[in-house]
Amino acid sequence: MTSLQTLSSQASSLKTVDASLLIAGFENPVAQCQQAFRQLLSATSEPGTLQTMVATDAQPAGLNTASWSLALSLFDADCTVWLSPVLAAQPALVSNLLFHCQTRLVEHADEADFALCNADELDTLQPFSFGSAEYPATSTSLILQVPALSDECSLSAGSGWTLTGPGIKFSRHLCVAGLQDSLQQELIHSRNRFPCGIDCFFTCDHTLVALPRSTQLSIDQPIDQPTDQHSAQES
Amino acid sequence: MSTPQMTQVEGYNFAYLDEQTKRMIRRAILKAVAIPGYQVPFGGREMPLPHGWGTGGMQVTASVIGTDDRLKVIDQGADDTTNAVSIRRFFAKTAGVETTEKTADATLIQTRHRVPERPLQNGQILIYQVPVPEPLRFIEARDSETRKMHALREYGAMQVKLYEDVARFGHIATSYDYPVMVNGRYMMTPSPIPKFDNPKLNGMPALQLFGAGFEKRIYAVPPYTEVQSLDFDDYPFEVQQWEESCAICGSDHSFLDEVITDDAGSRMFVCSDTDYCRERAQSNREQAQENEQ
């Protein structure tokens, strides 16, 4: 955990664009941003459903396709982004975020509208803003890159959850691989702080799944699985 | 009836709003969906239509709509009222999208004051135009105060107001813009729809987005979300009923508009949802033809 604060200063030293590292963004930004947003909207309104995000030919090193697609469609000069130490140390990622999104990178996670992070780097939600009772929407949205995602709970080393709440007719299953135990516990307990909370997007390769704060989580017992199943593995 | 694809108007971005504004609204919409019933403040823009005429709904529609969408716009349940025509034209012109009057065919429905009679499906999005997004506004005029009331879930004042009606009239006298609780947490105005439509909000398979332009608020109800109209154990929520049926399609279960037909004050009742009425009348005709054969 200490690494988060100490290493985040690296981000500041990298806030310049290196033109040699730039790659192309969306080919047709207006249409593709809209498509990506609709996928994010479907994901958030029906938590636990896997979305295959609009893709670009390439992504900056450090980001998977789904994260890059989300960044291109939602980030701009009017919002703030915090990068985890490992991601902040990726010059191509920083250059492309600054160039394509003109986004403002911040050093303190609690000042960020969005936080981009790898699952193995994060053991707590504490650094992020949960919003306040009067302004719950000022919270940080977390984009967490994970090694595997599935709505069937057979992934090894994955946390299996049953999801209930708004956007879910009965219940849904979700399995997110690579989450640290402490983070899982915090995610579950943070439900008690509603309307304050962290809205999460888990991304893996082309796949994205949303877990808004309104979704209740319970750890899966091994029971019958739903019929409609998909999964994604890091490629 | 769908209009042919039109070319986009010159000099303006797809769906009028610039991309930065759309992104700001899109971020607000995602927050709104994540906190069902909570009014997210957003940097509402001036639209080329007057405030109060649907600018909130239009900004939401403009941020959500894509070339694959089929848009339906209704005002008072009808596709052909002047303001619905005007808004539908605006998007046909600025986004070049296909439009439709059929509820079943639409992917996006922008509405003022009604929820269509035909049940909406998962995957459809219903976008409400909202004049006053704050359900507590006529109890407490100050935003700084109502914000606290929502934070503390302090909604007793509304219960008192409704109960005053009961004491005075023997009924809750609010007949439209009837407040609801969303997912057991936030009190929300469903916009000035008749309370007849309130039950449709509960557990609706479609996503519901609400946009208030000059009050600069966006809120949402995700699919399959509990939406309960306020009431009391001894005075349960109830909806409007008519003794009459629709004079065109014979419906005895839809919301009816009263139409005065002559100087003597004769009146008739017809469905307010014009697409629903047309569909029923057509099926009645087909039924009659079958019976003749």
Added chain:
Amino acid sequence: MYVAVKGGERAIDNAHALLAERRRGNRDVAELTVEQIRNQLPLAVDRVMTEGSVYDPELAALALKQASGDAVEAIFLLRAYRTTLPRFGYSEPLNTETMQIERRISGTFKDLPGGQTLGATYDYTHRLLDFALLAEGETPPSLETDSAPLEPCPRVLELLNSEGLIEQSPKNDERPRDITREPVDYPAERAVRLQNLVRGDEGFLLSLSYASMRGYGDSHPFAGEIRSGQVTVELVPEELGFPVVIGEIVLTECEMVNQFHGSKTEPPQFTRGYGVSFGYNERKAMTVALMERALRADELGEAVNFPTQDQEFVLSHTDCVSANGFVSHLKLPHYVDFQSELEMIRRLRREAGKQENNAPASAVEEKTV
């Protein structure tokens, strides 16, 4: 058989055609040019620019032409156009001390460094209709005056500052929130209040100022200084790092001086109210200054007894585009809501009728949204 009213599309097209015809008026009369409006109705243009928040006399004149002279409609047109403009950057704060002064008056000092200059004003005209204008006679060319451009001069209120008699203008280097991009939140900081007032409806602010001076408020101001003239606008391009001049605009600025009775910690001193407008819109600058001061009641620890001192009341209702939109939306159909109310009233009356001695229940709360 009854057929539901149809034909919304045709009705709208016809309305637009009729409107264009009425705007043009009698075709025997030459059409008004935008250039004529810009040059000969400059005060109307200034108001549209100020409340429209765009400094562009040509577009403001076009909006006035298109709106048949209706200022509120013209402001709306300009605002809707403004929304679509990309934001390239933010200028440096304007330095009005370097203004090329065309008019400068003070109600507080008889004479002052830099002098007073009446400039072009309606103030001392006798309001007699000039029938020469009706006859369309040319106005004689203006008198030659000692028309050497006035030197930039310090603001009057700074003279009081040296004695410590007036509060310091609060210095704040924070980037002001842009109310056209972000929603206003109450209580609002000064930068937000000022932006809101400058964009606010002139008539509404004028009447509120009047009310606050008549006792519905605590405003006993002096016009410390009113000045009009050209100011340069500078921008610091990121790649250059130093300011470059991007143009000149005409501004009118007003500083009001108000009494402040002091508090436990502060001795009595004067306080300020600040107002500004595009062009020569002096009435607007004054009302902004008056209302700005009135809305400081809370921060100065004065009693807030009247709507004129109530931030949320004043600031949420200044905008003519919003106000006009919401009032005019009553013209839209409300059949469904009205039908709901009809059904309710009929039901209540039926039930009241059953109980003979009861008065008819006719009072259902009226609310139109």
